[in-house]
Amino acid sequence: MTGDDQKLDVVLEICGISPLPQDKEIMLKNFVTAREQAALLWGVAEARYEEPGLIFSAKL
Amino acid sequence: MNEYLTISDALDGLRENEITATELVEKAIETGKSLDDELGIYIARYDEHAREAAAAADAVYAAGDEPGLLQGIPLGIKDIITTVEGETTAQSLVLDRSWGPAIGDAVVVQRMRDAGGVITGKTTTMEYAIGVPDWTKPFPIPRNPWNTEHWTGGSSSGTGNGVAAGAFLGGLGTDTGGSIRIPAAYCGISGIKATFGRVPKSGCVPLGYSLDHIGPMARSARDCAIMLQVLAGYDPSDACAVDAPVPDYLSGLTGDLTGLRVGVDTLAQHVGDDGDPATVAALQAAVSVLSELGATVTELALPYYAELNVATRVTSRSEAFAYHVPDFRSRWGDYFQSTRTGVGSAVAFTGADFVQAQRVRRVGQKAVAALFADVDVIVTPTASIGALSLEELGDLGGGWFRSMHTSYWNAVGNPALSVPMGFTAAALPLGMQIVTRPFDEATGLKVGEAYQRATRWHLAVPPLAGRYDVAVRDQGDLTDTAA
Numbered sequence: 014m015t016g017d018d019q020k021l022d023v024v025l026e027i028c029g030i031s032p033l034p035q036d037k038e039i040m041l042k043n044f045v046t047a048r049e050q051a052a053l054l055w056g057v058a059e060a061r062y063e064e065p066g067l068i069f070s071a072k073l
Numbered sequence: 074m075n076e077y078l079t080i081s082d083a084l085d086g087l088r089e090n091e092i093t094a095t096e097l098v099e100k101a102i103e104t105g106k107s108l109d110d111e112l113g114i115y116i117a118r119y120d121e122h123a124r125e126a127a128a129a130a131d132a133v134y135a136a137g138d139e140p141g142l143l144q145g146i147p148l149g150i151k152d153i154i155t156t157v158e159g160e161t162t163a164q165s166l167v168l169d170r171s172w173g174p175a176i177g178d179a180v181v182v183q184r185m186r187d188a189g190g191v192i193t194g195k196t197t198t199m200e201y202a203i204g205v206p207d208w209t210k211p212f213p214i215p216r217n218p219w220n221t222e223h224w225t226g227g228s229s230s231g232t233g234n235g236v237a238a239g240a241f242l243g244g245l246g247t248d249t250g251g252s253i254r255i256p257a258a259y260c261g262i263s264g265i266k267a268t269f270g271r272v273p274k275s276g277c278v279p280l281g282y283s284l285d286h287i288g289p290m291a292r293s294a295r296d297c298a299i300m301l302q303v304l305a306g307y308d309p310s311d312a313c314a315v316d317a318p319v320p321d322y323l324s325g326l327t328g329d330l331t332g333l334r335v336g337v338d339t340l341a342q343h344v345g346d347d348g349d350p351a352t353v354a355a356l357q358a359a360v361s362v363l364s365e366l367g368a369t370v371t372e373l374a375l376p377y378y379a380e381l382n383v384a385t386r387v388t389s390r391s392e393a394f395a396y397h398v399p400d401f402r403s404r405w406g407d408y409f410q411s412t413r414t415g416v417g418s419a420v421a422f423t424g425a426d427f428v429q430a431q432r433v434r435r436v437g438q439k440a441v442a443a444l445f446a447d448v449d450v451i452v453t454p455t456a457s458i459g460a461l462s463l464e465e466l467g468d469l470g471g472g473w474f475r476s477m478h479t480s481y482w483n484a485v486g487n488p489a490l491s492v493p494m495g496f497t498a499a500a501l502p503l504g505m506q507i508v509t510r511p512f513d514e515a516t517g518l519k520v521g522e523a524y525q526r527a528t529r530w531h532l533a534v535p536p537l538a539g540r541y542d543v544a545v546r547d548q549g550d551l552t553d554t555a556a
Contacts, residue, residue: 063432
């Protein structure tokens with residue numbers, strides 16, 4: 014197993030998800046891509062002091 | 074004679090007693106029946122309900138009462154939006170079939186019904202509005218009426234191919250990363266994602282809570298304006314809805330673009346050799362038309378292009394994962410493979426990644442707002458290629474995804490309209506995306522409508538389509554540019 018394989022297995026177990034065998038290859042590819050994408054976001058250093066818009070309103 | 078009715082044409086015909094709503098709806102039913110097997114338009118048709126609504130519309134016209142803005146117009150509803158006529162499936166084996174009926178009409182459906190619209194049925198989508206078709210599941214495969222070996226685009230697939238084929242004259246799509254604009258472009262019709270919060274989305278199965286939009290898909294920008302007039306406006310049932318005044322969209326459709334400042338980004342640098350060369354040529358020709366109509370044109374580059382597309386992906390996957398994770402634990406195999414592996418990829422993101430995505434969206438909003446200090450409208454291709462063949466789709470990780478230029482605008486929330494602007498060498502439609510400042514849908518619709526006064530791309534009829542043999546107003550001396 015590669016390091017990414019092991020990381021994916023860990024997060025899937027944490028989330029309680031058991032993919033089908035035929036999904037493993039796609040899941041691994043998506044996992045690696047997703048980590049690369051997250052890294053791209055962290056490259057936007059000027060976002061550090063932004064107040065994020067999040068889904069909440071005190072008004073029901 | 075125009076065989077391809079717009080909503081605007083049909084309303085003219087209804088007001089002038091040249092056609093009845095019953096005739097219109099019967100034609101829509103006939104077209105739906107004859108093409109549904111081949112095109113995969115519908116999940117469910119509501120023929121008898123539609124006939125009853127058409128008869129009621131005819132009574133309004135016969136009595137001389139003031140008709141609603143959509144009185145007697147046949148309309149399709151994407152099957153992730155609830156209606157009273159039947160269940161909502163989200164084209165999934167997983168969604169609880171009692172969920173939709175418990176809600177009844179979504180706010181947008183009720184508004185269309187109040188305006189006299191005739192609901193013809195629920196249209197196909199991708200499962201839960203994400204992913205690609207799955208041949209292993211018991212649902213129709215939506216096909217493109219321009220070439221049935223090609224996809225419609227998604228996820229508002231059945232509304233897209235249904236409008237293009239004439240199964241109804243307009244319909245509702247939803248758009249989290251481009252799901253109105255991509256099928257509009259691929260099927261050769263018009264469609265608008267309004268500003269986030271402009272149209273209430275309660276009664277719609279969520280995909281990305283902070284990205285989802287419901288909006289109109291129709292033949293022309295004018296038709297989209299008519300529909301958006303009905304759909305727009307605050308409703309407290311949607312926590313994201315914004316209480317902002319809704320302008321008169323139709324009165325702004327003057328055809329005059331004098332003084333309008335248009336910024337253009339071909340986005341070719343982001344797709345490289347994967348783009349179809351016809352796209353850039355078509356966009357340049359379209360921009361020339363805008364210039365001839367009085368606009369001043371400048372080139373620009375969209376800031377944070379890759380980052381904002383990724384922000385949409387991180388946000389939509391994370392928000393969707395939160396919705397689906399209980400069912401993923403127990404019914405993983407019941408989902409389409411592209412849905413479960415696409416949404417499931419959110420396990421790779423941390424909570425901090427999600428927050429960073431929201432902060433990047435703020436940075437992007439400010440950068441885009443700065444662009445709009447110098448221009449009134451931004452135009453790009455909706456996608457850099459025509460509709461993909463169904464064989465090419467694969468899973469959601471396909472490289473083709475970067476040829477779509479829509480999800481950027483979901484990240485920042487601006488309104489974005491797609492209108493037909495030409496064809497590829499393989500005779501597949503191409504779309505131009507017209508973007509304006511938040512809550513300024515009126516300017517985008519004005520540009521789209523003015524463009525369509527000068528061109529005929531939006532009136533091109535695909536090989537598979539029902540014909541409406543109805544006399545309508547003369548289309549005038551439009552440039553015969555449609556291939």
